[in-house]
Amino acid sequence: MSNLAEIVSKNEARLLPDWIQGMSTAVQRADLMSKTELDEQCRALLNRIVAGVKSSDPTNVDSPGWSTTREFLRDLAITRARQGFSPVDVATFVLSLKQPLFASIREAQTKDQSQMFETLWSATELLDRLALITTEAYMAAKEELITRQQQELLELSTPVVKLWDGILALPIIGTLDSARTQVVMENLLESVVATNSKYAIIDITGVPTVDTLVAQHLLKTITAARLMGAECIISGVRPQIAQTIVHLGINLEDVITKAKLSDAFALALQRSGRTVTRVASAPVSPISGLFTRREE
Amino acid sequence: MERIPVLRMGSLLLITIQVDMHDKLALQLQDDVTQRISEWGSTGVLIDISSLEIVDSFIGRMLANIAAMSGVLGAATVVVGMQPAVAITLVELGMSLPGVRTALSVEAGMELLFGSVAGLPSGPGDERTEA
Amino acid sequence: MSAQKREELPLKTSNDVVIARQRVRQLAVELRFSLVDQTKLVTAASELARNALDHGKGGTMTIEVLTQGIRSGIRLVFEDQGPGIADVEQALKDGFTTGSGMGLGLGGSKRLVNDFSIESHVGKGTRITVARWR
Numbered sequence: 001m002s003n004l005a006e007i008v009s010k011n012e013a014r015l016l017p018d019w020i021q022g023m024s025t026a027v028q029r030a031d032l033m034s035k036t037e038l039d040e041q042c043r044a045l046l047n048r049i050v051a052g053v054k055s056s057d058p059t060n061v062d063s064p065g066w067s068t069t070r071e072f073l074r075d076l077a078i079t080r081a082r083q084g085f086s087p088v089d090v091a092t093f094v095l096s097l098k099q100p101l102f103a104s105i106r107e108a109q110t111k112d113q114s115q116m117f118e119t120l121w122s123a124t125e126l127l128d129r130l131a132l133i134t135t136e137a138y139m140a141a142k143e144e145l146i147t148r149q150q151q152e153l154l155e156l157s158t159p160v161v162k163l164w165d166g167i168l169a170l171p172i173i174g175t176l177d178s179a180r181t182q183v184v185m186e187n188l189l190e191s192v193v194a195t196n197s198k199y200a201i202i203d204i205t206g207v208p209t210v211d212t213l214v215a216q217h218l219l220k221t222i223t224a225a226r227l228m229g230a231e232c233i234i235s236g237v238r239p240q241i242a243q244t245i246v247h248l249g250i251n252l253e254d255v256i257t258k259a260k261l262s263d264a265f266a267l268a269l270q271r272s273g274r275t276v277t278r279v280a281s282a283p284v285s286p287i288s289g290l291f292t293r294r295e296e
Numbered sequence: 297m298e299r300i301p302v303l304r305m306g307s308l309l310l311i312t313i314q315v316d317m318h319d320k321l322a323l324q325l326q327d328d329v330t331q332r333i334s335e336w337g338s339t340g341v342l343i344d345i346s347s348l349e350i351v352d353s354f355i356g357r358m359l360a361n362i363a364a365m366s367g368v369l370g371a372a373t374v375v376v377g378m379q380p381a382v383a384i385t386l387v388e389l390g391m392s393l394p395g396v397r398t399a400l401s402v403e404a405g406m407e408l409l410f411g412s413v414a415g416l417p418s419g420p421g422d423e424r425t426e427a
Numbered sequence: 428m429s430a431q432k433r434e435e436l437p438l439k440t441s442n443d444v445v446i447a448r449q450r451v452r453q454l455a456v457e458l459r460f461s462l463v464d465q466t467k468l469v470t471a472a473s474e475l476a477r478n479a480l481d482h483g484k485g486g487t488m489t490i491e492v493l494t495q496g497i498r499s500g501i502r503l504v505f506e507d508q509g510p511g512i513a514d515v516e517q518a519l520k521d522g523f524t525t526g527s528g529m530g531l532g533l534g535g536s537k538r539l540v541n542d543f544s545i546e547s548h549v550g551k552g553t554r555i556t557v558a559r560w561r
Contacts (some may be wrong), residue, residue, distance in 0.1 A: 193380060226398070228378045229404060230400060295414045318441040318444065354477060380463075385463070
């Protein structure tokens with residue numbers, strides 16, 4: 001509506017200070033953003049809204065004339081999501097422009113009630129749409145942040161330990177779901193290459209249950225490792241898990257399994273041509289008169 | 297036309313695949329390997345695929361074929377350096393590469409073939425000087 | 428969900444198969460797919476492109492970028508006017524585990540992607556659509 005464009009243009013200079021002043025301290029969030037930064041954002045947004053309202057398609061926020069505004073709001077949402085603003089903060093920021101805008105509209109069109117209603121309606125629709133775009137972008141940014149944090153958590157929760165030259169151990173604690181098993185698998189294989197380890201021991205002592213899906217994933221991991229030239233040994237198989245595996249009919253013929261991690265380690269050592277020998281006891285220096293000195 | 301080079305080290309054939317192979321190149325390699333084994337009497341073939349980011353069923357079959365054909369000609373084959381993402385994908389594809397021995401590195405591969413790197417036996421007509 | 432067509436590539440020579448998979452790789456990198464997801468998609472593309480060439484007597488691969496909310500994905504359509512597949516069910520099960528034989532690689536490719544659909548008519552041709560989401 002050209003009326004809206006006219007009103008906005010005429011009152012541009014007043015709208016900004018009125019808007020900022022009218023913003024309650026709750027919306028300002030001085031704890032997250034400085035006054036100068038806030039002023040800047042308001043100024044920049046208002047400029048773009050003015051441009052949009054003057055464009056060829058003033059009421060359609062999806063039109064090209066509004067693209068810079070949309071972009072600006074999206075960037076604003078992403079930044080604020082990272083800074084810790086709540087979704088309410090972000091939406092209210094945009095919506096708080098209604099107050100000074102409506103005041104200007106009322107002033108300009110007080111004599112023509114029906115026209116004032118129409119202009120008010122366009123203005124409210126406009127700002128509502130803009131607020132929604134901002135909120136949508138905010139939600140998307142938050143989701144991505146959470147997903148990334150989840151991923152990092154997954155990776156941290158399955159460390160790879162080097163037991164010896166060429167022998168790795170992966171102690172898995174907690175339930176293994178599809179996503180986690182994928183991460184475990186990729187982690188294991190990357191580590192095998194990075195450390196040039198021919199043996200990888202997957203210890204599942206800390207895994208409460210193993211279902212068909214998890215077993216399948218473990219089997220895939222073992223096959224992939226074998227394809228690369230490494231061998232996997234599964235250790236820490238508790239009696240209940242052994243029973244579950246047999247009941248589910250999972251075929252572990254090609255897989256080496258051991259009840260204890262130490263057994264798996266011993267096997268890996270043996271297979272890589274090493275033995276552990278006990279050296280003749282070294283002389284113990286007496287710490288008190290209780291022990292007699294040994295002949296060297 | 298371009299070919300994947302097949303290098304000779306005593307009785308070992310060393311092949312490093314670094315290019316994204318199209319089918320004809322892969323078939324040419326199969327040919328070359330079998331030719332060279334016959335010519336040089338090689339007893340070991342080491343294929344380094346550490347630079348290969350994609351191994352699809354065709355390449356997989358090529359590797360299995362090379363292993364099989366070399367076997368018939370009296371040579372053992374080891375494929376080394378498979379990337380984790382490639383291994384994961386091959387498993388998903390259902391390719392198990394039967395008859396193909398694998399190792400993590402060139403050294404591990406040579407150990408598998410000849411027992412140790414130093415113990416590399418020389419073949420007939422070898423230009424390498426004896427230690 | 429929206430789809431945006433990126434390009435259509437011919438599959439007439441074995442080199443075209445290489446080019447096709449390199450393009451898919453480039454796009455997957457651009458869209459920040461994980462390395463494993465990239466590899467799976469590119470490998471599937473290689474299988475299907477080769478099928479279109481060898482069994483379909485040549486065809487095309489169309490690449491599209493998909494967006495659904497914050498998710499992004501890549502859709503590939505392989506089309507040929509070849510002899511078609513008589514028994515699609517069988518083709519999806521066809522041998523590839525032995526690493527030898529005619530295996531069309533369809534069943535394997537299906538496992539490498541998130542969405543898979545196939546239309547084939549004997550004497551008319553085949554159209555396979557696959558998609559992988561980030």
